[in-house]
Amino acid sequence: MISIGATRTATRAAELGTAQTTGRSGRVRGIGVRVLSLAVLLGLWWAISAAKIVDQQFLPTPGAVWRAFVRANSWHELAPGVPREVRGEQNYFLWEHLLASLQRIGVGAGAAVILGPLVGFGLGTSRTLATIVEPYLNFLRALPPLGYIGLLIVWFGIGDTSKIWLLFLAAFPPLVIATMTGVHGVSADRVNAARSLGANRRQVITRVLLPATLPEVIGGIRVAIGFAWTTVVAAELDNGIPGIGGLAYLSGQRLDTPLTMACIIVIGLTALGLDAAIKRIGDLAVPWKGKA
Template sequence: MTAVVSATAADATRSKPAAAKSPRRGGPVVAGLAALALVLLGWTVVTAVGLVDPLYLPSPRAVWDAFVRANSTHRIADGVDRFVVGEQNYYLWEHLLASLQRIAIGVGAAVLLGPPVGFVMGMVAPVRWLTEPILNFLRALPPLGYIGLLIVWFGIGDTSKIWLLFLAAFPPIVIATLDGVTSVKQDYLNAARSLGASRAQVISLVVLPATLPNVINGIRIATAFAWTTVVAAELNNGIPGIGGLAYIAGTQLNTPLTIACIIVIGVAAMLLDAAIAFVGTKAVPWKGKS
């Protein structure tokens, strides 16, 4: 049976063009840093010459000052000797941590439930026929479409937010798993059976390894969906929360803080995606080999 799995990996490797060569390791990093430098330069020039009103596009320095202020204790300029912590009585990192905790619970539940559901759908056709329309319906709904219903059901606390993040992450994981199971080549299954493998051995030694890369990709997509949903999840009673802080800052026309929150959300999402991708390369070392 190990030979069948090895044949699967070898076939995937041979299917890639021989001329394709991996780029230099430092290439993407250098290109990314160069792109970032160009964006900062253009941003600085536009705001320095006053092409855009600071209300709509503050300078990088103003955004940095808002970031520092949100992570420090500062005095209130109201004639009273008072100090406040960060923004909305929480440091920015505390807002980020609160959002990460909600995402971890919501996406974590989706990671636990999604692959088994997708696997059963892929292996049992009647189950797939019954559940796939429901799954596609959930996937097509925008988060703001049912956040009100979740608040009615679960209140404005963290439960409704976690449910929203779960519903955003669950369909991509299930669909990715389903696609992985249904795309396993029939030749591999027949080869395993011809070698005397039982149904359990075919599933554990052929189907599961072939599906795992799709599952990991589904988790990456689901995590990205959860990040795009976090602001919607934290529209109501979202403090502490980086999405809730971004929303409140926007309603208060505090554009520098809003942009600072957006940047923090983006950077955190990129780092989390890189971590999942790294774990994926370790979990499926046969994928992407040339």
């Protein structure tokens, strides 16, 4: 019996070791594929711009974009031969522009992350309220940000208040709708089973509805933050300095294509970082997701 148990233990350990090795090799292979694809993309970009297939005014070389990025993060001469040094772009380093945009996202989209699930939970548990409010939510969700940024500026001015409201309105509807979907997706049998065991309304909400809805809420947060981040340029069209979206818009107006592309790359990489962080937090908050 001892030898059989030891053999089974050894077998399970070997299987676990094989699975871990396979997982590590798969991750390494995935990283290698991504690095290779990035190298190919940069190579094609460099070849096209260096061969001047596309005018470098429209497609600068990767080196020119890198120099614009470095220049935007350092002290440099105002112009060739002019001894006066200036700080980054528009008197801010590029990371300061990015930080200003993230602060606006943090306030506007952060308020939506707090209020959206609460409103969605209320609408999800009341069909009467949902019937009244849902059409307006869908109407607001369908509006492009540029469609009402002018109205927000009229109401709140060109300062940060109008920008924060725009980011809030971009993030709020997806979160509410995702939460409502999560609540409606909870099986009535689970709710009835909890009630039959003596659970009151508060316990049904905290022990059944909330855990079951949380994965949808996390997914809604990912969508909402991503959508809010895509509107950062629209939010910073007017008086958006400091701001990475405002800098991208201003540099585009000045036909400073390398700086515009540097801003676009920073905006995209930041979006990937935000999404990865939210996904990781979601995995920690709902470890039961996807498990039977």
